[in-house]
Structure formats: structure tokens, C-alpha cells
Amino acid sequence: MAEEHAGVVREKKALTHDIVNLRIQLREPDHMVFRAGQIIRLSSQPYGDKPSVTRTYSIGSLPSDAGFIELNIKRAPDGVCTTWVFDHLQEGQDVRFQGPFGKFMLSASSAPAIMIAGGSGLGPIRAFAMEMREKGMVKTTWCFFGAQTHRDLYYRDDFSRFEKELPDFKFVPALSNEPAESNWQGERGLVTDVVKRSIQDLNGWEAYLCGPPGMIEACLKILQEKGIRDMDVYYDKFA
Ligand SMILES: Cc1cc2nc3c(=O)[nH]c(=O)nc-3n(C[C@H](O)[C@H](O)[C@H](O)COP(=O)(O)OP(=O)(O)OC[C@H]3O[C@@H](n4cnc5c(N)ncnc54)[C@H](O)[C@@H]3O)c2cc1C
CATH class of the missing domain: 3.40.50.80 (Nucleotide-binding domain of ferredoxin-NADP reductase (FNR) module)
Incomplete structure (x- = not known):
């Protein structure tokens, strides 16, 4: 069931010139029941004249990486949330999100x-x-x-x-x-x-x-x- 989460960014790593990986430690609660591929709704914090916004991101890590989730975020030119992620959000900073949602996940089938x-x-x-x-x-x-x-x-x-x-x-x-x-x-x-x-x-x-x-x-x-x-x-x- 989707719930409110508070976490802390433990690592923010550039994967390419316009994609970063965020490794977020879950704090409150300190765990989440999810499947890889499901989504969360991340809330940005206000900066400049931009208010807090909520945007959807896919979980790119496994539940066995207990207590953490990873997101890959691509910069959208002048995008409110991604500008916050790239230019303002720092390692050690708290983040808030809701989740998990969605049904995009691997089936158990052995079909190719x-x-x-x-x-x-x-x-x-x-x-x-x-x-x-x-x-x-x-x-x-x-x-x-x-x-x-x-x-x-x-x-x-x-x-x-x-x-x-x-x-x-x-x-x-x-x-x-x-x-x-x-x-x-x-x-x-x-x-x-x-x-x-x-x-x-x-x-x-x-x-x-x-x-x-x-x-x-x-x-x-x-x-x-x-x-x-x-x-x-x-x-x-x-x-
Ligand atoms: C199911 C789902 C999963 C997703 N998973 C991921 C993921 O894992 N990784 C990821 O990077 N993204 C993902 N997204 C996309 C993500 O949710 C955001 O849409 C994206 O990060 C842009 O958010 P933003 O606030 O930075 O941009 P926004 O502020 O929403 O703007 C988006 C773009 O539109 C332009 N724009 C805004 N307003 C106007 C306007 N009035 N006129 C002209 N142009 C305008 C902006 O310049 C920007 O380029 C996912 C979306 C969905 C629906």
C-alpha cells in the first residue's frame, strides 16, 4: 500500500551528462514493500520562485537492497523538479516521497x-x-x-x-x-x-x-x- 516516506540522500552520482542516480536511505518508515520498476512520487523543495512540486520516478533497485531505493533522474531543460535535483539537492539532505505505486514489474513467466x-x-x-x-x-x-x-x-x-x-x-x-x-x-x-x-x-x-x-x-x-x-x-x- 502506498504511504508517505521520509529518506535521506546517501549518494548522488552522475551517470551521464544529464542523468543522475540518487541512492536514498529510507528513514521513516525505515523500509518499504515494493517491486523493482514500481514508481514513487518525489516532492521537491521550494527554491527561487519555484514551489514544491511532485513528480513520478521509477525505482531502479531491488527490495533485497533493504532500507534503500535508487532513482535515475534525467534533467528536463528548465524542469522544476529536475533542476532542484541537479542544482540544489545534495548528499545528506532529507527527501519526502509517496509510494510505491504502479504495476510495471517483471512477471514470473519464463516466456522470452x-x-x-x-x-x-x-x-x-x-x-x-x-x-x-x-x-x-x-x-x-x-x-x-x-x-x-x-x-x-x-x-x-x-x-x-x-x-x-x-x-x-x-x-x-x-x-x-x-x-x-x-x-x-x-x-x-x-x-x-x-x-x-x-x-x-x-x-x-x-x-x-x-x-x-x-x-x-x-x-x-x-x-x-x-x-x-x-x-x-x-x-x-x-x-
Ligand atoms: C510513470 C512515470 C515514470 C517516470 N519515471 C521517471 C524516471 O525514472 N526518471 C526520470 O528522469 N523521469 C521519469 N518520469 C518523468 C518525471 O516524472 C518528470 O516528468 C520529469 O522528471 C520532468 O519533471 P520536471 O519537474 O523537472 O519538469 P517540468 O517542470 O514538469 O517540465 C517538463 C518539461 O516541460 C517544459 N515545460 C514546462 N512548462 C512549460 C510550458 N508552459 N511551456 C513549454 N514548456 C514547458 C519544461 O521546460 C521541461 O522541459 C516518469 C514519469 C512517469 C509518468
């Missing part, structure tokens, strides 16, 4: 899964991979990550490890705006186009999508064309 993330949406997808590893799940998983250039990539070491440690896990980062002359050896183009040419038939698969609304809408169309059932598609639109 396609996971597609954009921007800060990679946080909960990484948590799903950690959950699969923790539970010893055997599940064919293709995980696509859409970014613009190589400076938007993060968690590459984590995903390399998942490829080694999970029985059938593939990570495919795709860059849509990487300069032609760069030495990037991976996929180029919109992540939707990369998905389109990488997997032909998704009949019997599950899908987990997490990221900006435009990416989700485009992905839903492609997944449908490839034969996935609506009931097997789970997504969180970062609207």
Missing part, C-alpha cells in the same frame, strides 16, 4: 522477453536484469537501449556482466545521432528501427518498455506488427 529503454528508462530495466539474476530465472531476453550519442550511454559494465551471468541475455545499445566518423562499432539508428531489423517474430514474447512517450508509442506499433499480444506488453511512459 524484449526490453526496450530510452534515457533514464534504463534504470528499472537494469533492475529487472538484477532481479532475474537474483532469482536464478532462465529467460531469453533481448534488451535494447536507445540513446543519441555515446555520451548518453551508461551501465555498460553492468549489462556486459548480465550477458555473461544470465543464461540467455543480449544487450543492444543503439545510437541515433552518433557522428559518422566516430569509432562506435555498435548499432546505429533509432532504437525502433534496430528492433525492427533484429527480431522478426515476437509471437509468444513479453515486452517491457520504459522511457519517453514518443519512443514507447513507436515501439508499441512495431511490437504489434511483430505479433506480440497486447496483454504481454508492459510499459511505463515517462510523460
